[in-house]
Amino acid sequence: MKTKTFLVFLTMILMVCCTTNSTRKPPPLAQVKPVEDMYFGKKISDPYRYMENLKDTTVQQWLKQQSDYSRNILNSISGRQKLIDKMFEFDKRQSSQIGYLIITDNDLYFYLKTTPADETGKLFYRDGFEGKETLLFDPAKYSADTTQKYVISSVSPSIDGSKVAFDVAPNGSESSVLFTMDVKNMKLYPEKIDRCWGASPSWLPDNNSFLFTRLQSSDVHDKNRELDSKAYLHTVGTDPALDKEIFSRTKYPELGFKPEYIPNVGYDKESHYLFGFLSSVDNRLNVFYAPVTTINKERINWKQLFKPEDEVYGFQVTDKDIYVYTPKNAVNYKIVKISLTNPELAKSIVIVPEDSSAKLSSFGISSDGLYYTLSKNGVTEKLYHLPFGADKKAELKLPFAAGSISLSTKGPRYSDVWVDISGWTSDYQRYRYQLIGNTFKLENISTKAAFPEYTDLTAEELMIPSHDGVLVPLSLIYKKDMVKNGMNPVFMFGYGAYGASMNPFFSPEFLLWTSEGGIIAVAHVRGGSELGNTWYKAGYKMTKPNTWKDLISCAEYLVKEKYTSAQKIAINSASAGGILIGRAMTERPDLFAAAIPQVGCLNPLRAEESPNGPVNTPEFGTVKDSLECMALMEMDSYLHIKKGVKYPATLITAGMNDPRVIAWEPAKFAARLQEANISDKPVLLWVDYEAGHGIGNTKTKSFKSLADVFSFALWQTGHPDYQVK
Secondary structure, eight states: OOOOHHHHHHHHHHHHHHHHHHSSOOOOOOOOEEEEEETTTTTEEEEEEEGTTTOHHHHHHHHHHHHHHHHHHHTBBBTTHHHHHHHHHHTTTTEEEEEEEOOTOOOOEEEEEEEEEOOSSSEEEEEESSSSSEEEEEEEOSSSOTTTTTEEEEEEOOOOSSSEEEEEETTTTOOOOEEEEETTTTEEOOOEEEEEOOOOOOOOOTSEEEEEEEOSSOOOTTTSSSTTEEEEEEEEEOOOOOOEEEETTTTTTGGOOOOOOEEEEEEEETTTTTEEEEESSOOSSOOOEEEEGTTTTTOOOOOOEOGGGGOOOEEEEOEEEEEEEEOOOOOOOOEEESSSOOOGGGEEEEEEEOOOOSSEEEEEETTTEEEEEEEEETTTTEEEEEETTOSSOEOOOOOOOOSEEEEEOTTTOOOEEEEEEEEEESSOOOEETTTTTTTEEEEEEEOOOOOGGGTTTEEEEEEEEOOTTTTEEEEEETTTTOOOSSOOOOOOOOOOOOTOOOOOOOOOTHHHHHHOOEEEEEEHHHEEEEHHHHHHHSSSSGGTHHHHHHHHHHHHHHTTTOOOGGGGGGEEEEETHHHHHHHHHHHGGGOOEEEEEESSOOOOGGGSSSSGGGGGGHOOTTTTTOOOOOOOOHTGGGOOOOOTTTEEEEEEEEEETSSSTTTTTHHHHHHHHHHBBBSSSOOEEETTOOOOTTTTHHHHHHHHHHHOOOOOOHHHTTOTSBOOO
C-alpha cells in the first residue's frame, strides 16, 4: 500500500473511532480506595484492593458494567462474525476430532470424540484401531440445566478396560465430579465424587479400585480451596465417605508436606509400586514410593525416591529399572538409569547423554528399547531409537519434517510406538512406527480435512538478539508473497513460564490471521525451555524481566526490518503469559498497537492471596522472601501502570469461574489502566460469567473467544474490514 493511500485510510479509521466514542459512552471509572502495604521497607499503594472481594456488590456492579460495554463493542466489530463463520466452516470439514486418547494393554481405545454437531467431546471406546466404536457418555445430556455447559475433563480406564473413570466439570470451572462406569454394560455406578483435582485417577491391579485427589472446596473463589488436599483410595460401588486417606499432610506430617502441595498417587503396573507425588508448579519432582502390597495397611511406609534438589523432571519404570529425565549437569537434559531396588542417583548410568546442540524433549520405553526426541530451538524435532544395551542411537526418518512430535508407547512389555507429527503449516498426522521394516503406518484417529487456504504459507525461523545480546528464537508464519513494507499486521504471542515451550502446532482457526494479510509471530522468550533448562531459569523469579524484554526485542526487530510497524503489532498471551504482555506494554507502550492479556496474571504481588497462588510460589516467588518479593514487584504489571501515559488499545479478559487466575487480577489491572491512560485507545474488560481459565470451554465459546481477540487486534492495527459499526 502506498504511503498517501495509507494516510487517507488512517484518517478514515480515526473518524470511525471518534464517531464510536461519541455514540457509546463507556461505564464510569472504578472507585479509588487506596490501601498501603510495606514490603521489606518499600511502600506499595494498592488503589483497587477492595476488588479482591468479588462478592462486594459495588465490585459486582462495576464488573457487570464493564463486561456489558466490552461485549457490545466486540460484537459490533465488522468482520468478527465472518471469522466465527469461517471457524465453523473449517470445523465441518472434519467429520470427527479425537482427543484424550488412551489405549489399554489389551488394545481397547478410550477417547473423546467431537463432531461438527457437538459442543464438547463425548466419551467413546472401541476394540482396536479398526474396531466398532461405542458411545459411553454424552456430557450434553448430563443435566437439563441449560445454564451449565458440562465438559469431560479427564478419562482413566482400568488396566483391563472393564471400567472407566472420568471427570465432568461445568462452565470451565475445573470443579469436577468423578464418575465410574461398567464399560461392557455401559452402566454408571451410583457414587459421584466431587472436589476432584489434578492427575487422572490411577487404577489398581484389581481393576475395581483407584487412587484420586480431592480438594477442600468446590468453590473456585475459596482461598483455602487447594490447601491440604488429600489423596484417597476408592473402591467402585462404595460410599466415597468411606474412602481411605492414603497420602496427605495430616496423615503423614513427617514427609514434609506443605499445605499448598497437591498430593497425587499413581500405581505403576510394571514395577507394582505406588508413587506419591507432592505437586506444585515446580518442575522438579518430589516423589515417594511404596510397594502396592502395603495399600491396605493402616499406614504405608512411604520412602523418598526423588527430592527437588535431585532435579528429576520425569521418569519411567520397568520391572527392574527407573529411567530418569534430568537437566542436572546437562542443561539440554539427559536420561540416566538407576536400579528399582536400590534407587540411588549417585550410582546412575547415563543411557542417553546430553546433546550439545538440541534439547532432549521426550522419551518412551517399548520392548525394543528407548525412543526419544531432540528439539532444536523448540521448532524442529527429530526422533531416535536406542535398543536396550546398545551404545549407538539411530535417527528415524519421519514421513515429513516435524516441527513437533508427540511420542507414546504402551510400555516396556510391548513393541507399540506411536508418533504424532505436526508443524506451523503441516496438519497433525498420527503414525504407528514398526521397527521391523523401519516403517511408519498412518493411523489417524481424527478424520483429516484439506485446507487449501494455507498452501501458500511459509514459516521462517529467526534468531533475534535481545537486550543483552542473547539470541531469541522467533517463528514467523505468513503468505509467501508477503512484502516487507512496514504495513503488515503482526499478531505476536509467547508465554515464558513454567519451562513450557511454544512448539509448532497446526490450527486452521489460528492461521486465519494470515488470511487477513497478517504475520503470526511466535516469540520463544526466556522462561520457556526451547533452549534447555538454562533458558527456563533465565526467565524465572529474579531473572523474569528477560521474558518481556525478549518480546520487546523481537518486536523491535520486526519494525527495524520492515516486516511491520509499531502501529501494526498486537501482542497476546494468557494466564502466566499475562506477565509477558502486561510488562511489555507497560515498559514499551509506544511499541504496540494492541495488547490482549487473557485471564492473565497481572497482579502477582497479591497472587498468594488467591486460591491458586500458594502453589505457584515456586515459579514466581513469595512475598515472604525479600529478593523474591522484589522480583514479584518487578513482574507486576498492575504496579507499573503510570498516570498520564498513552497506552495501546487493550482487551483484558477474565473468567468468573477461573480456578487458576482469579478474576480480580485482570479486573484490578483494567481499573488502574483505564484511570491512568491518556490515549484515545479503548481499554476493555470482558468478564465471562460462564467460563473459567479456558480449559473446558465449549467449541462455540472457543471460536468466539478467538474471534474477539483477532477482530480486536485487526481493528486496532487498522484493517479496513474490522471496524466498529
